[in-house]
Amino acid sequence: MKSGNKKLVLVYPPYSTATAPPLGVCFLKSFVEKSLPNWSVKVMDLNLTAHQDYFSLLDHHFCSAGDNMTARLAAETLLSQAARTFSGQNDNEFYNRADRYLLYSGLWHNLSLQLANPSLMGKVYPQTETVPAQFTQYVELILQEQPTVIGLSICYTQQLYMGLCLAREIKKYCDIPVIAGGTFFNSKPDEFLDANPGVFDFIISGEAEKSLAEFLKLELVPETVAGLVYLKDGKAIANPPVIEGDLDYMGEPDFSDLNLHSYYIPEPVLPIMTSRGCYWQRCAFCAHYKSAGHTYRRRSISQVIEEIKKHVGKGIRNFAIIDEMIAPSQFEQLADAIMKADLDIRYYASAKPMNQFNRHLLVKMYDSGCRYILWGVESGCQRILDLMDKGTNIQEIEQILENAYQVGLKNHVFVIFGFPTETRQELQLTLDLLARHKKTIAMVHRGVYELEADTPVFNEPQKFSITRYRTSNTPGVYEFGCSAGMTRQESREAFNKNILFLRSFATDTPELGDAKFRDHLLLLYSHQEAAKPYNRKCDHETIVSCR
Numbered sequence: 001m002k003s004g005n006k007k008l009v010l011v012y013p014p015y016s017t018a019t020a021p022p023l024g025v026c027f028l029k030s031f032v033e034k035s036l037p038n039w040s041v042k043v044m045d046l047n048l049t050a051h052q053d054y055f056s057l058l059d060h061h062f063c064s065a066g067d068n069m070t071a072r073l074a075a076e077t078l079l080s081q082a083a084r085t086f087s088g089q090n091d092n093e094f095y096n097r098a099d100r101y102l103l104y105s106g107l108w109h110n111l112s113l114q115l116a117n118p119s120l121m122g123k124v125y126p127q128t129e130t131v132p133a134q135f136t137q138y139v140e141l142i143l144q145e146q147p148t149v150i151g152l153s154i155c156y157t158q159q160l161y162m163g164l165c166l167a168r169e170i171k172k173y174c175d176i177p178v179i180a181g182g183t184f185f186n187s188k189p190d191e192f193l194d195a196n197p198g199v200f201d202f203i204i205s206g207e208a209e210k211s212l213a214e215f216l217k218l219e220l221v222p223e224t225v226a227g228l229v230y231l232k233d234g235k236a237i238a239n240p241p242v243i244e245g246d247l248d249y250m251g252e253p254d255f256s257d258l259n260l261h262s263y264y265i266p267e268p269v270l271p272i273m274t275s276r277g278c279y280w281q282r283c284a285f286c287a288h289y290k291s292a293g294h295t296y297r298r299r300s301i302s303q304v305i306e307e308i309k310k311h312v313g314k315g316i317r318n319f320a321i322i323d324e325m326i327a328p329s330q331f332e333q334l335a336d337a338i339m340k341a342d343l344d345i346r347y348y349a350s351a352k353p354m355n356q357f358n359r360h361l362l363v364k365m366y367d368s369g370c371r372y373i374l375w376g377v378e379s380g381c382q383r384i385l386d387l388m389d390k391g392t393n394i395q396e397i398e399q400i401l402e403n404a405y406q407v408g409l410k411n412h413v414f415v416i417f418g419f420p421t422e423t424r425q426e427l428q429l430t431l432d433l434l435a436r437h438k439k440t441i442a443m444v445h446r447g448v449y450e451l452e453a454d455t456p457v458f459n460e461p462q463k464f465s466i467t468r469y470r471t472s473n474t475p476g477v478y479e480f481g482c483s484a485g486m487t488r489q490e491s492r493e494a495f496n497k498n499i500l501f502l503r504s505f506a507t508d509t510p511e512l513g514d515a516k517f518r519d520h521l522l523l524l525y526s527h528q529e530a531a532k533p534y535n536r537k538c539d540h541e542t543i544v545s546c547r
Contacts, residue, residue: 418491
């Protein structure tokens, strides 16, 4: 670092799935270094580091004697083999042994909860338990970079205590300002700072690029920084967030600090963002779009294509489009541009099943390299869809699933059990829809409904017959009672009763589970296609060549 320059260290804490690099901190690095020439930025993916440390320990320590030693040793051996397979050291097991992949991914699926150990970390944070040795090591890694400011990006609940404990440990060694951000802080960040004083010096809510750059430029003058949450006279103050209308101005993410081939996947699958926010913004169960300030903004297709070209030039051809969901018009423009640029890539994305996704567009999507879509189906009951304010129609949903399957796309669908007021008969309509499309659906992503803060359901409980709610063990999630439909217990029982059926879409052996990671699936589907190419007869609706 040049004399007189300052350094920001951006940390992505443990634990989340370590199959791809974190996108948010890489966008921040690019924007800050472009905006502030006297600042350098170092990105540290401690989530990946924590996974690597864990598997290094498994490979070198001797399993202690005691109860269930044989079972514990077997589990450790399988996890070590899973790590090697996911890292690309055994392509046969990854691509050709579905039974072993399912076994490994099932173990891995619960790994973050085991490693994070919420019950332990919940005691470490208030300092009733000793901080694990790894935290001291991670703090040393951070401080070795000689930062002027440290930023922690917390996106998932399981990262929260890890981030809090990291910040608290940093404070033991220095007085370097620690600023937190990420999607976890979309809701009531001022209340969080009030409840957790003395750990984070500041929080940035909403989009962080411009706010963080302004914060660093002004040398820690908080009152004028949009989106900044800070303590004044012992009380948290939240400045209104800022929203940048021109996403091209934000630039492209900078992954240069990360080894893209070190993640737990045989080939890199990089995250790509084409838009921010949600163009619908009405689903009653969702508050994710609020992090984008109730807006929907698109990057120019030309900038997205240039970003993809740079990655392809480095040999990377697999991508995850991480938008909340892609509007049909955006999808068509993207598909056309990919084909015009003659980019031989594979990708997946999320979308709302609406009638604009006609066969013509679905063909374009496939021909441009899209291999599967995560559709927000949610329910097979029109009353429930209307109550959710999804803006979708059962007949249109079913036609889209059929058309997508026919053109070669893999359909993944989200469904929710136990939305407020849902009856057993209405849930059965969802199960019936799934059964009708057993052939056309590749995987069902499912869960029992959870009431989240700041969603329309939370803000208008009477409309959804909610009589009471209280905080749960999961931050931002509430337990609730409902005066109509199934009880919470009945919803959970229905979910458990149907779990083998729900798993059966993704595997012929549902007893093994169906834990499959999204980035992995892109590679698996592409491999299956290479082994047995999909033959789709071009018809009069197709204006692009099948390839």
